[in-house]
Amino acid sequence: MTNFIENSVFLGAVLSLVAYEAGMLLKRKFKLAIFNPLLIAILCVMGVLSLLGVDYDTYNEGGKYISYLLTPATVCLAVPLYRQMNLLKKNIKAVVLGIVSGVLASLVSVLALAWLFGLSHEEYVTLLPKSITTAIGMGVSEELGGIVTITVAVIIITGVLGNMIAEAVCRIARINEPIAKGLALGTSAHAIGTAKAMEMGEVEGAMSSLAIAVAGLLTVVGASVFVQFL
Amino acid sequence: MKFLRQFGIILLLSALGEGLHALLPLPVPASVYGLVLMLAALMTGIIKVGQVEETADFLIEIMPVMFVPAGVGLLNAWGVLQPIWVPVVMITVITTVIVMVVTGRVTQTVIEKDRKGHDSK
Secondary structure, eight states, rough: OOOHHHOOHHHHHHHHHHHHHHHHHHHHHHHHHOOOHHHHHHHHHHHHHHHHHHHHHHHHHHHHHHTTHOOOHHTTTTHHHHHHHHHHHHHHHHHHHHHHHHHHHHHHHHHHHHHHOOOOOOHHHTTTTSSSHHHHHHHHHHHEEEHHHHHHHHHHHHHHHHHHHHHHHHTTTTTTOOOHHHHHHHHHHHHHHHHHHHHOOOHHHHHHHHHHHHHHHHHHHHHHHGGGOO | OHHHHHHHHHHHHHHHHHHHHHHOOOOOOOOHHHHHHHHHHHHHSSOOOGHHHHHHHHHHHHHHGGGHHHHTHOOOOOOOOHGGGGHHHHHHHHHHHHHHHHHHHHHHHHHHHHHHHHHHH
């Protein structure tokens, strides 16, 4: 039995899917942000793994086939973006200003809080790329001398958190324009936020996809300037 | 056959993205190169949207689940995160909310202003 659990390449994948499905059921039933399907799925899998005494690498033998699809899925984000091209062109000024101010807000707020909490230079640069997509963020952190493992962890926490709180934040801040909602999600919570934006609607999803790429690249440039400030 | 060809095209662009990532010395991931290539191919008409649409929509729909393994991977990061987790989590929560609100509010304000400008003309 233990042998089967440790050798199966499908078990990890099945576990992830079932846990996500369970999260969606809970979400529908209780309609609370804390019952976020992604969060529930992650916690369920963590729970099952520690219960069975299976380590992450064993789980990831199956899990990696799910992660494998991330690159093709990200490539596909070009499709809704293409379908919304006219809307994008019509609102290009708002889109550019929105993403640029979001990236600046991210860098400035990380700087201010790092200073406030008395973080070291190394810890500060580790957090600088926290809002952008993992692959770009890792590169930035490494380039600036950060701790890449923590950067990755923080990027994922940011994404899951953004995915969870987006509906509430948009409601409280009275952000109701679909373009604005999408950009807010993509700029603050990269691809994991975009998954939520896609659930909100096609326009939200397209704008969020755009923000992943643009905010990611702007952060590469911005972080190389902000690295000198602490 | 339809899905086979669609998935093939998507994987081809992912592979081209990987190629660019290997070739160019920029911190841009294969997926972002692939996204840009796909958009360029659609806009120039090299690929018609109908040639990838259904499979693309399917992959996008199941995308949230693809983040589960990465999230579970946080188990392994706990060791390095533990000594500084309090400030790190606080900074993460506060900045995420700030970025979301700033981006959304700025975009919405500009859109509303533009719309008013159009109406008065």
